[in-house]
Amino acid sequence: MGLLSFLVFSPLIGFIVFCFIPKKEQTFIRNSAVVLHALPLLASGLVLFQFLDHASLAEKINWITFEIGEKVLGLHFELDVDGFSLVLILLTTLIGFLAVITSTWHINKDNRLFYQLMFLLQMGILGVFAADNLFLFFIFFEITLVPMFFLISKWGGTDREEAAFRYVIYNGLGSMILLIGIAAIFVLAGSTNYAEVQHYFAENGNPTLQLGLAFAFLLAFGIKLPIFPFHSWMVKVHVHAPPAVVMIHAGVLLKIGAYGLIKFGVGFFPDAFDSLAILIAVLGLFNLLYGAYLAFVQEDLRSVFAYSSISHMGIVLLGVSALNTAGIQGAIFQSVSHGLIAAMLFFLVGSLLARTNTTLLKKLSGLARLTPLLAGFFLAAALANLGLPGMSGFVSEFTVFLGIFKEMPILAAIGTLGIIMTVVYMLRAILNMTYGTYKSxxxxxxxxxxxEVVPAVVLLICIIGIGVYPNAIGHMLQLTIETILGIGG
Known part of the structure; x- marks a missing residue:
């Protein structure tokens, strides 16, 4: 077993171990969950060191071979990473580890099953980012749906069943579209290996066919991102899923949409995406402004953050639509930055719920007097979310708008209104909650x-670290971005 295989399947160790721990050993279960979730985090660190050392991490095992006419086709178990996928793997293992720590304070029923589902969810996400062919990517993509459904429906809030079913229905629709696209690519290219598919479409240009496949990928990954009007499921999940689960959902799972759009959409069909650039930019602009406006009028803190996520995913779409180095790099930076910020915000939401049992803004006021640390971290996360210089949000938004202003200056100018609206809704929510008259x-x-301070500090250090020294991840992304944009000539 190679290092990447160990990384992907290391959560299964925890899943199996938990099968033999009695349900009544609650304290032991919680402590074991934290220790065993450290395994993927350590493994991702080893992968990072090998990647920086330029060592080969690729793994390939012949899996399925069959004949179609005179063609002999094969599906293989292939793992590999580039700068983009490695950054998202590191994000996954860090947020997954911190989410489990968070859950130890808030999950009080069926703990063993909860952590087993968390192990399966993390395995699926790691497999998505480590896969090196579309078929394997799809399998791991589907694996993530099952544990998320049960995590939401069993441990969520008042409308947890509706949130869980919306999650499955919308993402299942995206999966169906994605599977049709992958099947078409397999028949045409005779392979689902990323490099071979890229080479095939670079050498065999059928503009109409590529445009159709590009649109299918845009729709499939747009639902995951999510793009309006396929966003309502995400709001439900953000509001009604347990905070620890939302940390992973907002921090990592939404980024699968950005990953697919950039790596497969732009990577496989650059010319087709160039034809769709205006559409993608308009969708991104609508997401940005629509999400910001609805965030401003919400009266529940979790709803504010949910619509904020929709708005910030609009910035990712604007970066993708630019189809230049600055835009793509900004979209990747925005994915990572939003992952860290959203994870921090929902970590703090979990701490707030444990103390007040509410996130309604009208019931929250004057917390700065009672909980200065909680209020301070909320304010720091809000400042990062609105793009304060020196934090990751500023770097990602600046780079995206640098790219989009070069290609579509009018749309970019309109998009800056969304940045201003972000300042308004974030400060409205956080300041009303932390200052004012204390309500008893x-x-x-x-x-x-x-x-509780430790996870918040770790996330804040990452947010400030990327903001102060973006090249901490930027140098890993450079070759990937050049490869993606170089396909179109």
Whole structure:
């Protein structure tokens, strides 16, 4: 077993171990979950060191071979990483580890099953980013749907069943479209290996066919991102899923949409995506402004953050539509930055819920007096989300708009309104909650404990680190971006 295989399947170790732990051993289950979730984090660190050392990480095992007419076709178990996928793997293992720590304070029923589902979810996400062919990518993509459904439906809030079913229906629709596209590519190219598919479409240009496949990928991954009007499922999940699960969903799962659009959409069909650039830019602009406006009028903190995610995914679409180095790099930076910021925001939401049992803004006020640490971290995350210089949000938004202003200056100028609206809705929500007259409806509350401060500090360090030194991840992305954009000539 190679290092990438160990990374992808390391969560299964935890899943199997938990099968033999009695349900009544709650404290042992919680502690074991944290320790066993550290395995993928350590494995991703080893992968990073090998990648920086330019060592080969590729793995290939002949899996399925069959004949169609005179053709002999094969589907293989292939793993490999580039700069883009490695950055998202690191994001996955970090947020997954911190999410499990968060869950140890809030999940009080069927703990063993909860952590087993978390292990399966992390395995699916790691497989998505480590896969080196479309068929394997699709299998791992489908694996993520099952544990997420049960995590939402069993441990979520009041409308958890509706949120879970919306999640499955919308993402299942995206999966169906994606499978049709992958099957068409397999029949045409005779392979689902990323490099071979890229080479095939670079050498065999059928503009109409490529445009159809590009649109299918845009729709499939647009649902995952999500693009308006396929966004309602995501709002439900953000509001009704457990905070630890939302950390992974907002922090990582949404990024599969951005990953697919950039690596497969732009990577396989650059000319077709060039034809769709205006459409993608308009969709991104609508996401940005629509999400920002609805975030401004929400009265529940989780709804504010949910619509904020829709708005920020619009920035990703604007970067993709630019189809230049700055735009694509900005879209990737925005994916990573939003992942860290969203994870921090929902980590803090979990701590807030544990203390006040509410996220309604009208019931929250004056928390800065009682919980200065919690209020301070909320304000820091809000400043990162609105793009304060020195934080990751500023770097990603600046780079995206640098790319889009070069290609579509009018749309870019309109898009800056979304940045201004972000400032308004984030400060409205956070300042109303932390300042003002203290309301005693939730009683006296304690500030963050030392064990809660650590995850918040880790995420904040990452956010500031990328903001101050973007090249920490930028140098890993350069070759990937050049490869993607070089396909179109």
């Amino acid at each position: 409806t939730y009683g006296e509350v304690q500030d963050l404990k030392a064990s």
